[in-house]
Amino acid sequence: xxxxxxxxxxxxxxxxxxxxxxxxxxxxxxxxxxxxxxxxxxxx
Numbered sequence: 232x233x234x235x236x237x238x239x240x241x242x243x244x245x246x247x248x249x250x251x252x253x254x255x256x257x258x259x260x261x262x263x264x265x266x267x268x269x270x271x272x273x274x275x
Contacts (some may be wrong), residue, residue: 255263267270 245258246256248256252260
């Protein structure tokens with residue numbers, strides 16, 4: 232049971248696209264935000 236919970240929480244939910252996030256995964260959204268912030272910092 233713990234393995235199943237770990238699969239959904241760690242792998243599946245972080246990797247699957249979410250409609251509330253514009254159909255990107257939470258990991259991809261975070262990476263995009265970090266890249267945008269770095270680009271903003273370089274431009275400043």
